[in-house]
Amino acid sequence: MGVAKAIRDGYGEALLELGRSDRNVVVLDADLAESTRSSVFRRAYPERFFNAGIAEQNMINMAVGLALSGKTVFASSFAIFATGRCWEQLRNSVAATRANVKVVASHGGLTVGADGLSHQCVEDLSLMRTIPHFTVIVPCDWIEAKKAVLAAARMQGPVYIRTSRPKTEQLTTEETPFVIGKSVCLRAGGDVALIACGIMVGAAVAAAKALAEEGIGATVIDMHTIKPLDAQAVIAAARATGALVTAEEHTLIGGLGSAVAETVVGWCPVPVEMVGIRDRFGQSGEPEELLRKYGLTSEEICKAAKRALSRKKG
Protein backbone atom coordinates (compact mmCIF):
# COMPACT_ATOMS: atom_id res chain seq x y z
CA MET A 1 0.00 0.00 0.00
CA GLY A 2 1.20 3.48 -0.89
CA VAL A 3 4.69 4.84 -1.28
CA ALA A 4 7.71 3.97 0.86
CA LYS A 5 9.18 7.24 2.10
CA ALA A 6 11.01 8.32 5.21
CA ILE A 7 8.85 9.61 8.05
CA ARG A 8 10.97 12.79 8.00
CA ASP A 9 9.82 13.41 4.40
CA GLY A 10 6.34 14.05 5.76
CA TYR A 11 7.78 16.93 7.78
CA GLY A 12 9.23 18.59 4.69
CA GLU A 13 5.97 18.25 2.80
CA ALA A 14 3.92 19.67 5.65
CA LEU A 15 6.28 22.62 6.07
CA LEU A 16 5.89 23.46 2.41
CA GLU A 17 2.13 23.51 2.83
CA LEU A 18 2.35 25.60 6.00
CA GLY A 19 4.74 28.04 4.40
CA ARG A 20 2.18 28.64 1.69
CA SER A 21 -0.89 28.89 3.92
CA ASP A 22 0.48 30.65 7.00
CA ARG A 23 2.84 33.62 6.80
CA ASN A 24 3.36 33.33 10.55
CA VAL A 25 5.26 30.07 10.32
CA VAL A 26 9.00 30.33 10.93
CA VAL A 27 11.45 27.42 10.75
CA LEU A 28 14.78 27.00 12.53
CA ASP A 29 17.41 24.33 12.17
CA ALA A 30 20.86 23.71 13.61
CA ASP A 31 22.98 22.87 10.58
CA LEU A 32 21.00 19.72 9.77
CA ALA A 33 18.37 21.13 7.43
CA GLU A 34 18.94 18.54 4.70
CA SER A 35 18.79 15.66 7.17
CA THR A 36 15.71 16.83 9.07
CA ARG A 37 14.00 17.95 5.82
CA SER A 38 13.50 21.54 7.00
CA SER A 39 15.59 22.32 3.89
CA VAL A 40 12.38 21.98 1.88
CA PHE A 41 11.05 25.07 3.66
CA ARG A 42 14.41 26.85 3.41
CA ARG A 43 14.39 26.57 -0.35
CA ALA A 44 10.82 27.85 -0.69
CA TYR A 45 10.75 30.50 2.07
CA PRO A 46 14.33 31.53 2.82
CA GLU A 47 13.29 34.78 4.53
CA ARG A 48 11.41 32.79 7.21
CA PHE A 49 14.13 30.21 7.75
CA PHE A 50 16.96 30.72 10.22
CA ASN A 51 19.96 28.47 10.54
CA ALA A 52 21.17 28.56 14.13
CA GLY A 53 24.38 26.78 13.26
CA ILE A 54 25.69 24.04 15.51
CA ALA A 55 24.17 25.65 18.60
CA GLU A 56 20.98 23.83 19.52
CA GLN A 57 20.41 25.46 22.89
CA ASN A 58 20.42 28.91 21.33
CA MET A 59 18.13 27.63 18.57
CA ILE A 60 15.51 26.43 21.05
CA ASN A 61 15.50 29.73 22.90
CA MET A 62 15.45 31.80 19.70
CA ALA A 63 12.35 29.74 18.92
CA VAL A 64 10.91 30.88 22.25
CA GLY A 65 11.58 34.54 21.45
CA LEU A 66 9.96 34.21 18.03
CA ALA A 67 6.98 32.32 19.49
CA LEU A 68 6.44 34.85 22.28
CA SER A 69 6.33 37.46 19.50
CA GLY A 70 3.43 35.67 17.82
CA LYS A 71 5.18 33.29 15.43
CA THR A 72 4.42 29.60 15.02
CA VAL A 73 7.92 28.20 15.23
CA PHE A 74 9.25 24.86 14.07
CA ALA A 75 12.74 23.96 15.31
CA SER A 76 14.60 20.91 14.10
CA SER A 77 17.69 18.90 14.79
CA PHE A 78 18.46 15.26 15.49
CA ALA A 79 16.40 13.85 18.36
CA ILE A 80 19.41 13.38 20.62
CA PHE A 81 20.48 17.03 20.36
CA ALA A 82 17.01 18.56 20.32
CA THR A 83 15.86 16.73 23.44
CA GLY A 84 18.99 15.56 25.25
CA ARG A 85 21.15 18.62 24.87
CA CYS A 86 18.26 21.09 25.13
CA TRP A 87 16.07 19.43 27.76
CA GLU A 88 16.54 22.25 30.21
CA GLN A 89 15.78 24.91 27.61
CA LEU A 90 12.69 22.96 26.59
CA ARG A 91 11.59 22.79 30.22
CA ASN A 92 12.51 26.21 31.57
CA SER A 93 11.89 28.38 28.53
CA VAL A 94 9.56 26.58 26.10
CA ALA A 95 7.24 24.73 28.47
CA ALA A 96 7.42 27.23 31.34
CA THR A 97 6.11 29.98 29.06
CA ARG A 98 3.91 27.56 27.06
CA ALA A 99 5.53 29.00 23.97
CA ASN A 100 4.13 28.01 20.60
CA VAL A 101 7.24 26.04 19.68
CA LYS A 102 7.12 22.78 17.73
CA VAL A 103 10.25 20.70 18.04
CA VAL A 104 10.39 18.26 15.14
CA ALA A 105 13.39 16.01 15.56
CA SER A 106 14.58 13.49 13.04
CA HIS A 107 16.87 10.51 13.52
CA GLY A 108 14.93 9.09 16.43
CA GLY A 109 15.82 5.54 17.48
CA LEU A 110 18.36 2.95 16.37
CA THR A 111 17.47 3.13 12.68
CA VAL A 112 19.87 6.08 12.40
CA GLY A 113 22.19 3.16 11.66
CA ALA A 114 25.89 3.55 10.95
CA ASP A 115 26.38 6.79 12.90
CA GLY A 116 26.11 4.73 16.07
CA LEU A 117 25.46 5.37 19.73
CA SER A 118 26.13 9.12 19.80
CA HIS A 119 23.43 9.80 17.22
CA GLN A 120 20.85 7.14 18.10
CA CYS A 121 18.34 8.71 20.46
CA VAL A 122 16.34 6.08 22.32
CA GLU A 123 15.45 8.28 25.30
CA ASP A 124 13.59 11.24 23.76
CA LEU A 125 10.08 10.06 24.57
CA SER A 126 10.87 9.63 28.27
CA LEU A 127 12.61 12.99 28.35
CA MET A 128 9.78 14.83 26.65
CA ARG A 129 6.98 13.04 28.46
CA THR A 130 8.16 14.37 31.81
CA ILE A 131 7.84 18.03 30.84
CA PRO A 132 4.44 19.63 31.62
CA HIS A 133 2.53 21.22 28.72
CA PHE A 134 4.40 19.25 26.03
CA THR A 135 2.45 17.16 23.54
CA VAL A 136 4.55 14.22 22.31
CA ILE A 137 3.93 12.59 18.93
CA VAL A 138 5.62 9.71 17.08
CA PRO A 139 4.12 9.22 13.61
CA CYS A 140 4.20 5.75 12.05
CA ASP A 141 4.71 6.77 8.41
CA TRP A 142 5.40 9.84 6.28
CA ILE A 143 1.77 10.61 5.64
CA GLU A 144 0.91 10.52 9.33
CA ALA A 145 3.97 12.68 9.99
CA LYS A 146 2.63 15.24 7.54
CA LYS A 147 -0.75 15.29 9.26
CA ALA A 148 0.89 15.48 12.69
CA VAL A 149 2.92 18.53 11.69
CA LEU A 150 -0.15 20.27 10.26
CA ALA A 151 -2.13 19.44 13.41
CA ALA A 152 0.72 20.70 15.61
CA ALA A 153 0.68 24.00 13.72
CA ARG A 154 -3.05 24.33 14.35
CA MET A 155 -2.78 23.85 18.10
CA GLN A 156 -1.36 26.42 20.51
CA GLY A 157 1.55 25.36 22.71
CA PRO A 158 4.65 23.17 22.79
CA VAL A 159 4.76 20.00 20.71
CA TYR A 160 7.49 17.41 20.20
CA ILE A 161 7.38 15.23 17.09
CA ARG A 162 9.87 12.44 16.49
CA THR A 163 10.64 11.41 12.91
CA SER A 164 12.96 8.74 11.55
CA ARG A 165 15.69 8.43 8.98
CA PRO A 166 14.99 5.30 6.85
CA LYS A 167 12.31 4.81 4.25
CA THR A 168 9.42 2.83 5.69
CA GLU A 169 6.19 1.53 4.24
CA GLN A 170 3.05 3.61 4.17
CA LEU A 171 0.56 2.25 6.72
CA THR A 172 -2.08 4.95 6.65
CA THR A 173 -3.76 6.83 3.82
CA GLU A 174 -4.78 10.40 3.09
CA GLU A 175 -8.21 9.43 4.41
CA THR A 176 -7.06 8.02 7.76
CA PRO A 177 -8.24 10.50 10.37
CA PHE A 178 -5.56 12.16 12.46
CA VAL A 179 -6.42 13.82 15.74
CA ILE A 180 -3.74 14.57 18.35
CA GLY A 181 -4.37 12.31 21.36
CA LYS A 182 -6.65 9.95 19.44
CA SER A 183 -5.07 6.66 18.42
CA VAL A 184 -5.80 4.83 15.17
CA CYS A 185 -6.99 1.23 15.18
CA LEU A 186 -5.36 -0.44 12.17
CA ARG A 187 -6.63 -3.97 12.76
CA ALA A 188 -9.13 -5.63 15.08
CA GLY A 189 -8.70 -8.91 16.96
CA GLY A 190 -10.07 -10.27 20.21
CA ASP A 191 -7.17 -12.09 21.88
CA VAL A 192 -4.46 -9.50 22.36
CA ALA A 193 -3.87 -5.83 21.57
CA LEU A 194 -0.58 -4.61 20.08
CA ILE A 195 0.00 -0.93 20.88
CA ALA A 196 2.85 0.60 18.93
CA CYS A 197 4.31 3.89 17.77
CA GLY A 198 6.67 5.03 15.03
CA ILE A 199 8.32 2.40 12.87
CA MET A 200 7.18 -0.33 15.26
CA VAL A 201 3.61 0.06 14.02
CA GLY A 202 4.64 -1.65 10.79
CA ALA A 203 6.22 -4.46 12.80
CA ALA A 204 3.03 -4.77 14.86
CA VAL A 205 0.90 -5.11 11.72
CA ALA A 206 3.24 -7.83 10.44
CA ALA A 207 3.08 -9.56 13.85
CA ALA A 208 -0.73 -9.45 13.83
CA LYS A 209 -0.77 -11.13 10.41
CA ALA A 210 1.60 -13.85 11.65
CA LEU A 211 -0.47 -14.36 14.80
CA ALA A 212 -3.64 -14.65 12.70
CA GLU A 213 -2.10 -17.58 10.87
CA GLU A 214 -1.80 -19.30 14.25
CA GLY A 215 -5.42 -18.50 15.07
CA ILE A 216 -4.65 -15.62 17.42
CA GLY A 217 -6.66 -12.45 16.85
CA ALA A 218 -4.65 -9.29 17.46
CA THR A 219 -5.80 -5.69 17.54
CA VAL A 220 -3.20 -3.20 16.28
CA ILE A 221 -3.28 0.32 17.68
CA ASP A 222 -1.18 3.07 16.15
CA MET A 223 -0.53 5.15 19.28
CA HIS A 224 0.92 8.16 17.50
CA THR A 225 0.42 10.47 20.49
CA ILE A 226 2.42 9.42 23.52
CA LYS A 227 1.20 12.42 25.50
CA PRO A 228 -1.61 13.03 26.09
CA LEU A 229 -2.04 9.26 25.81
CA ASP A 230 -5.32 7.97 24.40
CA ALA A 231 -6.16 6.35 27.75
CA GLN A 232 -9.68 5.55 26.61
CA ALA A 233 -8.40 3.40 23.75
CA VAL A 234 -5.83 1.70 26.00
CA ILE A 235 -8.43 0.84 28.63
CA ALA A 236 -10.93 -0.32 26.01
CA ALA A 237 -8.28 -2.58 24.45
CA ALA A 238 -7.31 -3.93 27.88
CA ARG A 239 -10.95 -4.70 28.66
CA ALA A 240 -11.67 -6.24 25.27
CA THR A 241 -8.58 -8.45 25.00
CA GLY A 242 -7.19 -8.79 28.54
CA ALA A 243 -3.60 -8.81 27.22
CA LEU A 244 -1.48 -5.96 25.89
CA VAL A 245 1.83 -5.69 24.06
CA THR A 246 3.59 -2.39 23.55
CA ALA A 247 6.26 -1.84 20.90
CA GLU A 248 8.57 1.14 20.51
CA GLU A 249 11.97 1.96 19.06
CA HIS A 250 12.95 3.40 22.41
CA THR A 251 14.22 2.46 25.85
CA LEU A 252 11.72 0.54 27.95
CA ILE A 253 12.24 3.10 30.69
CA GLY A 254 9.67 5.85 30.42
CA GLY A 255 8.37 5.62 26.88
CA LEU A 256 5.19 4.24 25.30
CA GLY A 257 5.28 0.99 27.31
CA SER A 258 5.57 2.91 30.54
CA ALA A 259 2.75 5.27 29.56
CA VAL A 260 0.46 2.33 28.71
CA ALA A 261 1.39 0.47 31.91
CA GLU A 262 0.78 3.58 34.02
CA THR A 263 -2.68 3.79 32.50
CA VAL A 264 -3.81 0.17 32.79
CA VAL A 265 -2.45 -0.28 36.30
CA GLY A 266 -4.91 2.31 37.52
CA TRP A 267 -7.95 1.40 35.45
CA CYS A 268 -7.83 -2.14 34.19
CA PRO A 269 -4.78 -4.15 35.30
CA VAL A 270 -4.00 -6.78 32.66
CA PRO A 271 -0.68 -8.35 31.60
CA VAL A 272 1.44 -5.89 29.60
CA GLU A 273 4.47 -7.17 27.71
CA MET A 274 6.83 -4.52 26.42
CA VAL A 275 8.95 -4.66 23.30
CA GLY A 276 11.69 -2.03 23.32
CA ILE A 277 15.32 -1.47 24.20
CA ARG A 278 16.49 -2.88 27.52
CA ASP A 279 18.55 -0.13 29.14
CA ARG A 280 21.35 -0.31 26.60
CA PHE A 281 23.04 1.95 24.08
CA GLY A 282 22.97 1.26 20.36
CA GLN A 283 25.95 0.84 18.07
CA SER A 284 26.87 1.17 14.40
CA GLY A 285 25.18 -1.12 11.93
CA GLU A 286 22.49 -1.38 9.29
CA PRO A 287 19.02 -0.52 10.62
CA GLU A 288 17.78 -4.07 10.00
CA GLU A 289 20.74 -5.60 11.85
CA LEU A 290 20.23 -3.28 14.77
CA LEU A 291 16.50 -3.89 15.02
CA ARG A 292 17.19 -7.65 15.11
CA LYS A 293 19.99 -7.34 17.66
CA TYR A 294 17.90 -5.18 20.00
CA GLY A 295 14.73 -7.22 19.65
CA LEU A 296 12.62 -4.72 17.71
CA THR A 297 11.05 -7.10 15.22
CA SER A 298 7.65 -8.55 14.43
CA GLU A 299 8.95 -11.92 15.69
CA GLU A 300 9.66 -10.38 19.08
CA ILE A 301 6.20 -8.83 19.12
CA CYS A 302 4.69 -12.27 18.39
CA LYS A 303 6.65 -13.80 21.26
CA ALA A 304 5.57 -11.00 23.57
CA ALA A 305 1.96 -11.50 22.50
CA LYS A 306 2.16 -15.17 23.42
CA ARG A 307 3.70 -14.33 26.78
CA ALA A 308 0.89 -11.88 27.44
CA LEU A 309 -1.70 -14.46 26.40
CA SER A 310 -0.21 -17.10 28.70
CA ARG A 311 -0.38 -14.65 31.61
CA LYS A 312 -3.98 -13.79 30.90
CA LYS A 313 -6.38 -14.89 33.62
CA GLY A 314 -8.81 -17.73 32.85
Next chain:
Amino acid sequence: MRDTEKAATRPLNDSFIRELEERARVIRSNIIRMIARAGSGHPGGSLSVADILTAVYFTRLNHRPKNPRWADRDRFILSKGHAAPALYAVLGECGYFPKGEFLKLRKFGAMLQGHPDATRVPGVETSTGSLGQGLSVGVGMALAGRLDGKDYRVYVCLGDGELEEGEVWEAAMAAAHYTLDRICAIVDFNGLQIDGRIQDTMNPEPIPAKWEAFGWAVREIDGHDFRQIIAALDWAAEPKGKPSAIIARTVKGKGVSFMEAQVNWHGVAPTADEAKRALAELGEA
Protein backbone atom coordinates in the same frame (compact mmCIF):
# COMPACT_ATOMS: atom_id res chain seq x y z
CA MET B 1 5.42 58.85 18.32
CA ARG B 2 7.06 56.59 20.84
CA ASP B 3 5.38 56.57 24.24
CA THR B 4 8.60 57.39 26.01
CA GLU B 5 9.17 60.38 23.75
CA LYS B 6 8.43 62.69 26.65
CA ALA B 7 11.00 61.10 28.92
CA ALA B 8 13.38 60.69 26.01
CA THR B 9 13.34 64.38 25.15
CA ARG B 10 13.78 65.55 28.72
CA PRO B 11 17.19 67.10 29.14
CA LEU B 12 19.48 65.21 31.46
CA ASN B 13 19.63 68.09 33.90
CA ASP B 14 20.14 67.84 37.63
CA SER B 15 16.45 67.80 38.47
CA PHE B 16 15.74 64.86 36.15
CA ILE B 17 18.71 62.96 37.52
CA ARG B 18 17.52 63.68 41.08
CA GLU B 19 14.09 62.33 40.15
CA LEU B 20 15.66 59.10 38.89
CA GLU B 21 17.82 58.80 41.97
CA GLU B 22 14.73 59.17 44.13
CA ARG B 23 12.96 56.45 42.13
CA ALA B 24 15.95 54.15 42.52
CA ARG B 25 15.98 54.84 46.26
CA VAL B 26 12.34 53.80 46.55
CA ILE B 27 13.00 50.75 44.39
CA ARG B 28 15.96 49.69 46.56
CA SER B 29 13.82 50.09 49.67
CA ASN B 30 11.14 47.89 48.18
CA ILE B 31 13.74 45.29 47.21
CA ILE B 32 14.90 45.14 50.84
CA ARG B 33 11.32 45.05 52.18
CA MET B 34 10.17 42.27 49.88
CA ILE B 35 13.22 40.03 50.36
CA ALA B 36 13.12 40.52 54.13
CA ARG B 37 9.42 39.60 54.20
CA ALA B 38 9.99 36.60 51.91
CA GLY B 39 12.80 35.33 54.13
CA SER B 40 14.87 34.38 51.09
CA GLY B 41 16.04 35.88 47.82
CA HIS B 42 18.98 37.65 46.22
CA PRO B 43 19.63 41.16 47.54
CA GLY B 44 23.17 41.63 46.20
CA GLY B 45 22.45 41.32 42.48
CA SER B 46 19.07 43.04 42.83
CA LEU B 47 20.70 46.14 44.32
CA SER B 48 23.54 46.17 41.78
CA VAL B 49 21.12 46.22 38.84
CA ALA B 50 18.58 48.62 40.37
CA ASP B 51 19.91 51.80 38.73
CA ILE B 52 20.14 50.14 35.32
CA LEU B 53 16.52 48.94 35.51
CA THR B 54 15.36 52.34 36.75
CA ALA B 55 17.09 54.11 33.86
CA VAL B 56 15.74 51.68 31.25
CA TYR B 57 12.12 51.60 32.43
CA PHE B 58 11.80 55.29 33.34
CA THR B 59 13.66 56.93 30.46
CA ARG B 60 14.12 54.87 27.33
CA LEU B 61 11.94 51.73 27.27
CA ASN B 62 8.95 52.27 24.99
CA HIS B 63 6.19 50.49 26.92
CA ARG B 64 2.62 50.76 28.15
CA PRO B 65 2.16 49.30 31.63
CA LYS B 66 -1.61 49.33 31.15
CA ASN B 67 -1.23 47.31 27.94
CA PRO B 68 1.63 44.88 28.63
CA ARG B 69 1.06 42.95 25.38
CA TRP B 70 1.11 46.02 23.13
CA ALA B 71 2.68 44.67 19.92
CA ASP B 72 5.05 47.60 19.32
CA ARG B 73 6.52 47.72 22.82
CA ASP B 74 10.23 47.45 23.46
CA ARG B 75 11.12 44.16 25.13
CA PHE B 76 13.17 43.89 28.29
CA ILE B 77 14.42 40.51 29.48
CA LEU B 78 16.04 40.04 32.87
CA SER B 79 18.23 37.09 31.96
CA LYS B 80 19.79 37.16 35.44
CA GLY B 81 16.43 36.10 36.79
CA HIS B 82 17.53 35.85 40.43
CA ALA B 83 17.46 39.66 40.51
CA ALA B 84 13.67 39.30 40.23
CA PRO B 85 13.00 41.58 43.24
CA ALA B 86 14.58 44.50 41.33
CA LEU B 87 12.45 43.78 38.26
CA TYR B 88 9.30 43.40 40.39
CA ALA B 89 10.03 46.64 42.25
CA VAL B 90 10.42 48.49 38.94
CA LEU B 91 7.38 46.89 37.28
CA GLY B 92 5.28 47.67 40.35
CA GLU B 93 6.53 51.26 40.31
CA CYS B 94 5.53 51.49 36.62
CA GLY B 95 2.03 50.26 37.47
CA TYR B 96 2.05 46.80 35.87
CA PHE B 97 0.46 45.37 39.02
CA PRO B 98 -0.51 46.60 42.50
CA LYS B 99 2.41 47.13 44.86
CA GLY B 100 0.61 45.00 47.45
CA GLU B 101 2.06 42.03 45.54
CA PHE B 102 5.56 42.96 46.76
CA LEU B 103 5.00 41.53 50.21
CA LYS B 104 3.75 38.20 48.86
CA LEU B 105 7.05 37.57 47.03
CA ARG B 106 8.00 33.87 47.06
CA LYS B 107 4.86 32.92 49.01
CA PHE B 108 2.51 30.11 48.03
CA GLY B 109 0.13 31.19 45.27
CA ALA B 110 1.91 34.51 44.70
CA MET B 111 2.13 36.33 41.38
CA LEU B 112 5.74 37.15 42.24
CA GLN B 113 7.53 33.81 42.16
CA GLY B 114 11.11 33.27 43.29
CA HIS B 115 12.20 33.82 39.70
CA PRO B 116 10.25 35.71 37.01
CA ASP B 117 7.32 33.76 35.57
CA ALA B 118 5.97 35.26 32.36
CA THR B 119 2.69 33.38 32.70
CA ARG B 120 1.95 35.12 36.02
CA VAL B 121 3.43 38.61 35.95
CA PRO B 122 2.28 41.32 33.54
CA GLY B 123 5.34 42.94 32.02
CA VAL B 124 7.62 39.92 32.35
CA GLU B 125 8.47 39.00 28.75
CA THR B 126 9.82 35.50 29.31
CA SER B 127 10.43 33.24 32.28
CA THR B 128 14.01 33.30 33.51
CA GLY B 129 15.96 31.98 36.46
CA SER B 130 18.04 29.34 34.74
CA LEU B 131 21.02 31.43 33.66
CA GLY B 132 22.25 31.75 30.12
CA GLN B 133 18.95 31.65 28.25
CA GLY B 134 17.64 35.22 28.07
CA LEU B 135 19.86 36.53 25.30
CA SER B 136 18.78 33.72 22.96
CA VAL B 137 15.13 34.55 23.62
CA GLY B 138 15.95 38.20 22.94
CA VAL B 139 17.56 37.28 19.63
CA GLY B 140 14.34 35.47 18.67
CA MET B 141 12.27 38.53 19.60
CA ALA B 142 14.54 40.78 17.55
CA LEU B 143 14.26 38.44 14.56
CA ALA B 144 10.47 38.50 14.90
CA GLY B 145 10.52 42.29 14.99
CA ARG B 146 12.53 42.42 11.80
CA LEU B 147 10.24 39.90 10.06
CA ASP B 148 7.23 41.99 11.07
CA GLY B 149 8.82 45.28 10.00
CA LYS B 150 8.58 46.68 13.53
CA ASP B 151 11.10 49.02 15.08
CA TYR B 152 10.88 47.86 18.68
CA ARG B 153 14.11 47.37 20.59
CA VAL B 154 15.10 44.38 22.72
CA TYR B 155 17.10 44.81 25.91
CA VAL B 156 18.59 41.83 27.70
CA CYS B 157 20.23 42.23 31.08
CA LEU B 158 22.79 39.59 32.03
CA GLY B 159 24.98 38.98 35.06
CA ASP B 160 28.74 38.82 34.74
CA GLY B 161 28.88 35.35 36.28
CA GLU B 162 26.16 34.38 33.81
CA LEU B 163 28.67 34.93 31.01
CA GLU B 164 30.21 31.63 32.09
CA GLU B 165 27.23 29.88 30.45
CA GLY B 166 28.08 28.72 26.92
CA GLU B 167 24.65 29.51 25.50
CA VAL B 168 25.28 33.24 26.07
CA TRP B 169 28.05 33.08 23.46
CA GLU B 170 25.94 31.04 21.05
CA ALA B 171 23.37 33.83 21.27
CA ALA B 172 26.03 36.55 20.98
CA MET B 173 27.30 34.90 17.81
CA ALA B 174 23.76 34.64 16.41
CA ALA B 175 22.84 38.29 17.09
CA ALA B 176 25.94 39.48 15.22
CA HIS B 177 25.46 36.91 12.46
CA TYR B 178 21.92 38.14 11.82
CA THR B 179 23.12 41.79 12.12
CA LEU B 180 20.50 42.55 14.76
CA ASP B 181 21.16 46.16 15.66
CA ARG B 182 17.96 46.56 17.66
CA ILE B 183 19.17 44.28 20.41
CA CYS B 184 21.16 45.59 23.35
CA ALA B 185 22.83 43.42 25.99
CA ILE B 186 23.48 45.05 29.34
CA VAL B 187 25.97 43.26 31.57
CA ASP B 188 25.65 43.92 35.29
CA PHE B 189 29.37 43.66 35.99
CA ASN B 190 29.47 43.49 39.78
CA GLY B 191 32.41 41.10 39.92
CA LEU B 192 30.86 38.55 42.28
CA GLN B 193 28.95 35.29 41.99
CA ILE B 194 27.67 32.88 44.64
CA ASP B 195 30.94 31.07 45.15
CA GLY B 196 33.13 34.16 45.21
CA ARG B 197 34.86 36.61 42.88
CA ILE B 198 34.25 35.85 39.21
CA GLN B 199 38.01 35.78 38.54
CA ASP B 200 38.44 33.06 41.15
CA THR B 201 35.39 31.03 40.17
CA MET B 202 35.60 30.88 36.37
CA ASN B 203 37.02 34.03 34.92
CA PRO B 204 34.87 35.44 32.10
CA GLU B 205 37.23 38.40 31.57
CA PRO B 206 38.20 40.27 29.51
CA ILE B 207 34.48 40.90 29.16
CA PRO B 208 34.42 43.88 26.72
CA ALA B 209 36.99 42.23 24.45
CA LYS B 210 34.93 39.03 24.31
CA TRP B 211 31.80 40.88 23.15
CA GLU B 212 33.86 42.80 20.58
CA ALA B 213 35.35 39.56 19.31
CA PHE B 214 31.82 38.20 18.88
CA GLY B 215 30.95 41.12 16.61
CA TRP B 216 29.24 43.50 19.03
CA ALA B 217 29.71 47.23 19.52
CA VAL B 218 30.80 47.69 23.13
CA ARG B 219 30.65 50.52 25.61
CA GLU B 220 31.80 50.46 29.22
CA ILE B 221 30.06 52.59 31.80
CA ASP B 222 29.54 53.13 35.50
CA GLY B 223 26.27 51.31 36.10
CA HIS B 224 25.29 53.60 38.96
CA ASP B 225 25.67 56.87 37.03
CA PHE B 226 22.34 57.75 35.41
CA ARG B 227 23.91 60.13 32.90
CA GLN B 228 26.24 57.40 31.72
CA ILE B 229 23.53 54.72 31.62
CA ILE B 230 21.17 56.88 29.58
CA ALA B 231 23.94 58.05 27.24
CA ALA B 232 24.86 54.40 26.66
CA LEU B 233 21.23 53.47 25.92
CA ASP B 234 21.11 56.30 23.36
CA TRP B 235 24.40 55.13 21.87
CA ALA B 236 23.01 51.57 21.64
CA ALA B 237 19.98 52.89 19.74
CA GLU B 238 22.12 54.35 16.96
CA PRO B 239 21.98 52.06 13.93
CA LYS B 240 25.34 50.45 13.38
CA GLY B 241 24.58 47.17 11.65
CA LYS B 242 25.60 45.20 14.71
CA PRO B 243 24.24 44.55 18.19
CA SER B 244 25.31 46.68 21.15
CA ALA B 245 26.66 45.59 24.52
CA ILE B 246 26.78 47.89 27.50
CA ILE B 247 29.20 46.65 30.12
CA ALA B 248 28.05 48.35 33.31
CA ARG B 249 30.50 48.35 36.22
CA THR B 250 28.42 48.00 39.36
CA VAL B 251 28.75 47.27 43.05
CA LYS B 252 26.96 44.22 44.37
CA GLY B 253 24.61 45.24 47.20
CA LYS B 254 24.84 48.92 46.13
CA GLY B 255 23.10 51.34 48.47
CA VAL B 256 23.32 49.32 51.68
CA SER B 257 26.77 49.78 53.23
CA PHE B 258 27.04 46.39 54.91
CA MET B 259 25.94 44.56 51.76
CA GLU B 260 28.22 46.36 49.31
CA ALA B 261 30.77 44.16 47.55
CA GLN B 262 30.05 41.34 49.99
CA VAL B 263 29.74 37.93 48.35
CA ASN B 264 27.78 36.53 51.30
CA TRP B 265 24.89 38.87 50.41
CA HIS B 266 24.37 37.13 47.04
CA GLY B 267 21.46 35.00 48.12
CA VAL B 268 20.61 35.66 51.76
CA ALA B 269 17.66 37.63 53.10
CA PRO B 270 18.28 40.31 55.70
CA THR B 271 16.92 39.68 59.19
CA ALA B 272 14.29 42.10 60.50
CA ASP B 273 17.01 44.08 62.25
CA GLU B 274 19.28 44.14 59.19
CA ALA B 275 16.37 45.21 57.02
CA LYS B 276 15.65 48.05 59.43
CA ARG B 277 19.26 49.23 59.24
CA ALA B 278 19.26 48.91 55.46
CA LEU B 279 16.04 50.92 55.17
CA ALA B 280 17.41 53.58 57.50
CA GLU B 281 20.46 53.93 55.24
CA LEU B 282 18.11 54.24 52.28
CA GLY B 283 16.35 57.11 54.01
CA GLU B 284 13.22 55.20 54.99
CA ALA B 285 12.03 55.72 58.52
